[in-house]
Amino acid sequence: MAAVTASTTGAPHLLVVPYPSQGHMRPLLHLASLLAARGLRLTVVATPATLHLLDPLLAAHPSSVRPLTFPSTVDHDTSGPTSVRADFHAHAAALRAPLGEWLRRRARSDDHDAGGRVVAVLSDFFCGWTQPLAAEAGVPRLVFAPSGVLATAATHSLFRRMPRPPESDAAGHGYAVSFPALPGAPSFPWRQISRMYRGCVEGPGGEHSEAMRDNFLWNLESAAFVCNTCHPLEGKCLDAQPLEDLAGKRVWAVGPVAPAPDSTGTDGSAGEVNVTSWLDAFPDSSVAYVSFGTMVVPPPPHAAALAAALERSGTPFVWAASSATLPDGFEDRVAAAGTGLVLRGWAPQLAVLRHRAVGCFVTHCGWNSVVEACAAAVPMLAWPMAADQFFNARLVVEEARVAVAASWGGFGAVPDADDLVRTLAEVLGDAGAGMRARAGEIAEGMLQAVGQGGSSRRELDGLVQELRELGAGR
Known part of the structure; x- marks a missing residue:
């Protein structure tokens, strides 16, 4: 999904906030590269542990992408199977105050040397805490979902509705969660529901569970969702927009965002x-x-x-x-x-x-x-x-x-x-x-979707145009 790099003079400035695990960061950084190739200016948040993952993006777009590094209590790749529960709250707590202060300044400043005024925030769906920061700064926030739209909608449905097994079947052996607002009204046995969600309703509750639910509810207050998916894979869900489980928000289906392999499909290592x-x-x-x-x-x-x-x-x-x-x-x-x-x-x-x-x-x-x-x-x-x-x-x-x-x-x-x-x-x-x-x-x-005139190409171009209009209107 290549594009000719445009001049960044007067281009809208976007704050990009990844969640610090490779499975989440890499697709968001691929999307950031596509946006930079279309002339947008980007500031990408990193921690000392994740800064190296930005190297290819910074090398490809040295004049339009700059890192914004904050220290973090999370000093490792959070890709492990228990990382969301262990590190989710710490990551948000470490970045919320300094990033909020930075964003409030940049949402008011037209200083070109600083990248110009920030017109929107694009952040991972585990970074729902950026929604109130964006609202305080007076800019819209877009949610990046590294997963498909079916999984994204179902996950948000869980935290919106908070289903749980009846007291007579506390372990959920005979319980299934239905998703009546999704196409086909799919149903999943309780054991197939993510441990992240089950842990929130089966456990003692407390600060972590509240923070996890707040994260997804904040996502539903956002301006739009940007998903690493496409019509050939998920046309049924995408054609059903607006989706109630995503609060009726626009879903931009821009995937696959990863660059296509070369003709050999190898890197020669x-x-x-x-x-x-x-x-x-x-x-x-x-x-x-x-x-x-x-x-x-x-x-x-x-x-x-x-x-x-x-x-x-x-x-x-x-x-x-x-x-x-x-x-x-x-x-x-x-x-x-x-x-x-x-x-x-x-x-x-x-x-x-x-x-x-x-x-x-x-x-x-x-x-x-x-x-x-x-x-x-x-x-x-x-x-x-x-x-x-x-x-x-x-x-x-x-x-x-x-x-x-x-x-x-x-x-x-x-x-x-x-x-x-x-x-x-x-x-x-x-x-x-x-x-x-x-x-x-x-x-x-x-x-075909990522090629000229394809559905994902049109979605990406529509997203860029919306961001340009935000920049022109501020």
Whole structure:
């Protein structure tokens, strides 16, 4: 979604506030790059622990993007599975006062050397606390959602309505949460609702729970939502606007915001070359790629079930295992047989997904992974565990029909290895041909969406025009 860089003289100035985890920061920084390429001036908030993530953005747009660094009590990447509960309140508390003071000054100042007057705030949906700061400064705030619109609307619905199991079923074993205001009125068992929300209603309450709910209610007071999604993926929800669960606010669907890979789909690094060279030995669409992302570590029983299924089926695979505990001897056996490659540390996911030999993606259904798989036309084995993943999995399994469910049990249930063998065979075999065809159609649709005249390109241009009008009117 490239654009010719315009002059920033007199351009509107936008304050961008990411939430400090890589899964949230990277898509917002990709969007920031697209906005800067269209001539907007940006100030991007960072902490000492996250400043390095701004390096590519600052290098690409040195005259129109500047960092604004504040010290923080959160001095690490908050991508861990417990990070939202542990760090959410601390992050807001550390930045609220100094950022509010800065914003009030910049909302009144036309000083060009300081970037000019701030006309709007664009902040992550975990930064709802920026809404009252923007209101105090007299500027609108736009919410950036790094996830899809279905998950974004459902999450806000939870905190708006606060559903909970009846006292007779306090653990929620027979309870399901319905979302009557969403297209199709989907319903999800209580165990599939995010632990972040369940913790707020099942726990003792207190300051953290109140802050979490306030965060999402503040989002609903914002001017608009900007989502990293597109019509080929979520047309049903987007066409249903205005969505009651997002307070009827405008949703700008500008995704996928990540830059498209080059013609080779590789960056030439040694690790990437090693993986792609290994994949070269296999037939088209025959290899399973396994990754549960940076936040989710599958418990040892879950990992053992998948390892057993891969060995029993003889399915060749690349497993981005990070810190996962795999069965004793598993890595040595599959390496000796030449059927498996286990990666520890960084994995070149885009290059792997776009390799001709990869025929399916065993994924936790984090939104970034879903978007990357769809853009690469790779069918999925959906294995959601937490957060927004059950919403995303429902989308790709039941609506897009480019995935089959490996398990709906999350952390609480271990699937049978033989069932996983059958699921792998379904996706990689002839029965998966329909999914591959649909995945190809969605991939083509996504490519068109970000191209000239495409739906996401039009949405991004409309967003930029709205910001320019704000700048002209102040």
